[in-house]
Amino acid sequence: MDFIKNIINWSSGPTVLFTVVTIALALSLKYTQVWSKKFAYILFGVMGVFYVSSMFDPNFFLIVAKPDNVPITFMLFLVAFFTWFALYQGVENDKRVAAGEEPMEKQEQDKVWVWPDLVYVELLCMVLLTIGLVVWSILLPAPLEQPANPADSPNPSKAPWYFLGLQEMLVYFDPWLAGVVFPTLIVVGLLAIPFIDTNPKGNGYFTFKERRTEIAIFLYGFLVLWILLVISGTFLRGPNWNFFGPYEYWDPHRVEPLLNVNISDFFWVRGLGRPLPSNPILREFVGIGMVLFYIGVLPVVLAWPKEKFPKFLRWMSLHGYYEKMGPARYYLGVSLFLLMMSLPIKMYMRWIWDLKYIVAFPEIFFNI
């Protein structure tokens, strides 16, 4: 039992979990036959067994049974369900379309039986929901902590769950980026989707094959870059924002070394063996160059036709998209996509090379 717990603890670490989930998502979108009813049972079965059997571990219980975290668990089951449902329907519809039939949604009437069917079912939903809420509120009273003491801040100090993804990002990014720029970009990006994504397919019916790229990008961004970070922030971060596996005791005395290095340190101190230059621009020129390349040059380069790329990099060319979407949409979409991908890229750079900042201007509190 301890062996299994240790494995789970180890595999919940940010590096392993992130990588494994990304790969699992990619595989499941490549081999879509996975999304079946049988898969649902397996998925929910595993989640249920994991959850229930873990409740016997006192440390896991403390985290999960905290009244604030109970709804999060509910929502995770809901997320899993809706993801599965959408993809399952999509795969079903794809099969039907491949066989020449219409998608399932087109077969439904455009009218709904109201009395008694709809109304009755609505009433039943109300009653069952009321029962659920009342029982929940009796068994789990609203949590109330002590009068706030400025000399005694809670450890860990966690934001509400909907911000925990951002708080987790704070591990890798400067607060300006993780707290202001990224949330803005997320909102702007979501707003811009109708402008960028003009694919008329998939309107009013589930599909996967016809909207493969869009769904893949969205699921990656939502499930991995958001939900997974929320899970990590809620359940796997303990005192001092150290990582603790689900079965580990939240020891506030644990000390983990944090020896992260900037690009400028890599270049000047470790690379050239020199002290850092006093001129900030000179000091950070490598990082600045990297960022400018990534944001400014890379989108343009990616739009080049395939022939301009060496053979092994041919797959990276986005020329097709450039042609299809036109420059405006292309550049907007690619820029947003690159900015979104900068999060996992930075995370991996941190994990592999202990990278702290690509560009570091502590004088003006601006770091990337």
Added chain:
Amino acid sequence: MAKPAPGHAYDISGLNVVFAISSILLFVTTIWMIWADYSREWKGYQRQFSQMEREMTGRQIQEADAAVNQRELQRIEGDLATAEQELEAKQAEVAQREDELEALNDQRTLADIRERSLKSVYDSKKFFFEESEHEGTIAPYGKHVTAEEFEAFDNEFVAARDERIAIEFDRDAVERTIRDAQARVGELNGERDSLVQSATLLRRKASAIAQNLPNTFRNLPMVDFIDPSIEVQQVLVTNLTEDLNFAVVSRIDRCKTCHLGIDNPDYADAEQPFRTHPNLDLYVSGESVHPRDSFGCTSCHEGRGRAIDFVGVNHSPQNGEQEHEWVEKYGWKEDHHWDRPMYQNGMAEAGCQKCHGDQVLLPGAERFNLGRQLYEAAGCWGCHNTVGFEDQRNVGPKLEHLVAKTTPEWAARWLKNPKSFKQSTYMPRFWDLENNLDADIGARNQTEVAAIVAYVFDKAKPLDYGVVPDGNDERGRELVETIGCLGCHITDESNLAEVDWYRTRGASLAGVGSKVNREFLYNWVKDPKHYWEETFMPDLRLTDGEAADVTAYLMTLRNETFEQLPVPQIDNAALDEIALEFLRAGLPIAQAEERLGSMSAEEKTLYSGEGLIRRFGCFGCHEIEGFEDAQKIGVDLSTWGSKLVPRLDFGYIDIPHTRQEWFENKINHPRSYDRGKVKGAPEKLRMGYFGFTEDEVQAIATKVLGQTRTSLPAEAQKNLNANEAIGERARVLIHEYNCRGCHLVDGFGGGIYETEVMTEDVGFRPPNLNTQGARTQASWLFDFLQDPSEVRFWLNVRMPTFHFDDEQLNTIVSGFMAMDETHPFAISAAVPVDAATLHIGSQLLDRLRCEQCHLAAAAGTMSASQLAPSFRLTGERLREEWLVDWMKDPQTITPGTQMPQFWPVNDAGDRITPLPDILEGDPEAQMRAVAAYLMRYAE
């Protein structure tokens, strides 16, 4: 579920089943919700208590009934029967009178109506008449009133009034007649009611709390918002505020919701939570000085007053057993969300300090008093800054002249383990504790001790003692046992637990011969301030011969076992290690080693000694040259009672996470929090081990846990009035100079009373200082304290000369005055008294034979306990009013005195005299005559 019928999306009959089940579930859930809201822990306790009240009231009714004087009751009932019969006989007449009364009342009503109507018109007519008469005004049309009109109307009105008054007069007469007839019956009824009054009240109470339908209905769910009898009981205290970090709010204590019998003395034996509060005359009850309505409960006991469940209130279990019991019974767990849990049972006196911060002695708070005494005596404040202890004199002696007192060998053995020489010492042990056991690092411990001793002796300066004569130790022993040394000192530690605490204020003299040299001891007993100006040891006015004898005797008191102990030696390797450690604090390793190499052994020793003294903070208790401005090494304890528990380092010690547990463990095992930790020598915990008993530890914990950050508004605190403040300042001096070693002050003390001489004959005891302020004249007391004169010639003990300064003398004298609320200066016996009174006074003295005991010299056949001060001293020494009080009742002033009470109070409460022929047997006058005479006795 079956397939939906055509025209339907769902199978309706299936849905019907779902609806039925879910409706039932909803109903059940609603009932559950109402129940969950209604059912509360405290309601159970209140119901239980109601039942107890009903039983108690029932019992009390029985007792009250039994207590009624049956004969008296029967007599009243008999008389009542007779009176009622008489009334019966007069019934017809009474009925007639009542009819008359009714008729008269009706008439009166009519007459009254008539009068009042007339009056209103009269008032108006008077107004308009005046207007009409007045030259400058014109009455409105139709309102003009002539003089004749007015007079006529006036007469009409007056007639109506007279008629009403006449009717009333008649009516009152008839009423009186009726009342007189019924008087006797009413009177007897009243008598009977007062006889059974308490039983009646109890019956009323019983019916109010009876288990009947209305009382049950009041408390049902959903209707109990109207007027429940089972409800939360709270007290709101606005001035004793609570600090919620971001707000300061009034205190609301809801403890009585469960602790229903807390102020009712009938429940002294009930089970908890209904038991009465102990000491109701001091706490909780309305007549006490700490009534619950003004103080609440949490102001003393802490805890969360607003909560109304057992766990939420933060009750603290006494020990592991009780914790288990509570976990099972109440689901108790530590509350991490409240920083001020209740004090454990018995520790409530920690809460006194919030309001009684200035006071040194709190009558009734034994544990606190002991805690404060120990905190001061053991010198906790020497290492730990504490508000209120800033100006204290150092607890330990000055080490400036140590070389003139003892040897380095003695000092090293002592320093290593003080209790090996003197069990009663408060000096703690710093070596051979958990994180520096001799077994682990023996050589280093010895080296540290030897280095410190070397440093101190190097800095110590010799003293010139002059010639020291030889003495006789037998005579010395007699002196020590009789002249009063034993009030502050003991010479034998074999029975330490039984010794009075005040006799341990001075250093124990057991084994002193092994410690000091003869020259020092002679010099010390002759003039202690020569060695250490700030010593509290007084001067006993010993002659050279007496001093030599005492010295000779004390030098025979040796501690053989201690003398055999090995002397800690310097180990060169360890010395290098220590010196290097200190050097590396300021230099890099290479330079440090170089410096080390260049130091001689002596330099290394002194350098290490200085560093070690700085590390262990010796200067906190002892004055050492070079450390005058050094900072105390310990944590500031002024607000330790508010320390957040998460900030305490429990290390690897498995104890409950509460302040009290941490503190007690710290005192009992000061270095235990280092267990299992990797620490270099400079980082190790340094607190010494004091060896306190369990009671002492709890007392000190009471003191320190009460040192909180709470700052109550000034009007909420106990503000000492002028007299109390002076009294407290005097008590500080009384404590410092250990008056209670010999005397009873405030009713306790008198350490010396337990010595052999004093137990054989209580007459040899130093006097009880009760009412000292009211007893003696201020100027005499001042002079006496400055330079004691003989008052009781038979005493062998000497009142020492303390060499007080002006400020101290005034504080003590005015302090005694303040304690008795008398004035320092009084109208003295200069007030002339006529010769007749004086003569009578002298007569009384002869008749009562006062001078048989109040002798000037030579005991004769009188034993020490019978002797009393001579009257020649009275005029200058005592106060006349006090003399009268003394004569009235000597036992209340000095319990156990042999002075007879010549003017006692008899059973009826009158004072009687044994001499009814003098001054017409008036006790008051006789006493005053005696007092007046005594004040002029010397003339």
